[in-house]
Amino acid sequence: MPVEPLSRPRIVAAAIDLIEREGADAISMRRIAADLGVGVMSLYNHVPNKAALLDAVAETVLSGIEFTDDPDADWTERVRMQARAFRQIAHHYPRCTMVVVSRQLQSPAGLLPVERALATLRSVGFDGEEAVRILRMFIAYIVGSLLREVGVTPTFAPVHHSQVDIEKVDPVLFPETRSLAAELGACDHEAEFEFGTELLIQAIAGRLARRKR
Template identity: 45%
Template structure:
C-alpha cells in the first residue's frame, strides 16, 4: 500500500539531508521536548508519511540531528601546534558549536553515535595527546576523562546539569545568603564565589587543569620515574 503523501514529498525534492536540516532548525527554535514528526511535516508542507521515505522513525531522525550537529564542529585548528594548544582548540571548537545550538546540542551529548563525525571527533581529540607518548590504553583513559569534562561542563552551561550557584548576577546576594544560612564554615568561606559563576572562566579553568594534569602525568608517572613525551 502506498504511503500517503510520499508523492508530494518527492515533488518538493525532499531528501534526508533536507529533513534533518529542517529538524535542526525546529529543535533550535522550540527545543527537543516539543518536537514531533507531525510538526516537522507541517513545517515542510508535506504529509507526515512522506518523512518515512527518508527516516524510519523519530529516534533515527534525532540521531541524524545529533550527527549533523557534530559534523558542523570545525576541529581543523586542533591538528597543529603544541599539544596543549590542540587540546584547547578542540575543546573551544566543540563548545562554540554547542553555544550556536543551545537547544539542539544536548542531543549530541546524550545520544551515542557511531557516525563518521563521531569518529572524527575522537580522532582529533586523540591528536592532541599524541606528543605525550602515552600508550594506547592510557590515551583512551585521557580521552574519556577529557570527554567527561567537556560533556559535563557544556550540559551545565546549557542548563541541563547541576549548578551550585546562579549565573544571574541579579540573584547573587540571595544565593549567598542561602549558602551562609547553613552555618557551615567551609560553605560560608566560599559563598561569594560559589554563589555566582562565569561560564567562560569556568570552562577555561577546567581545560587548563586538565592540560596541567596531563603534563604532570607525563613528567612524573606513578612509578616515580620520568616518561619521555
C-alpha cells in the same frame, strides 16, 4: 513552483531549527512536517522513526564542529583548540546540546575528533592505553561542562535566579554554601570551561613529565 524535494538532510535541518527555536521538548514529527509544509507520513519515507531522526540530529550537529588542527603548534595548544571546538556546540546549538550528549551514536561522525585527539596525545609520547584514558577523561569533562552550560537555561532563563533562593539555606547547616553564595550564583561559562581545561592540561603535562623521567 518547483519546491525543493523532501530529503533526509532537509528533515534533519528542520528538526534542528525547530529544537533551537522552541526547545527539545517541542519537537514532534507533526511539527516538523508542518514546518516543511508536508504531510506527517512523508517524513517516514526518509527517516525510519523519530529516534533515528534524533540520532541524525546529533550526528549532524557533531559533524558541524570546526576542527582546525595545527600540527606545528604546541601540543597544549592543540588540546586547547580541540576542547574549545567541542564547546562550540553549546554556542551554536544550545538547545540541541542535550540531544547530542544523550544519544550515543554509533556512526563515524564522532570519529574524526577522536582520531585527532589520539594522534595528538600519541605524538607527545603517551602509549595507546593512556591516550585512550586521557581522551575519555577529557570527553567526560567536556560533556559535563556542556550540560552545565546549557542546563542552566532550562527553556527560557528567568530573570536570574541561581539554583536556590539563597535566603532559604540554613547558615548553620551550610556555612560554606551560604558564604560563597555570590560565587555559586554567578557562572561565567567560558572562564569556567577554560579554567578546567587548563587544569586538565596541566595534569596531563605533569603525568607526561613523570612518565618520561
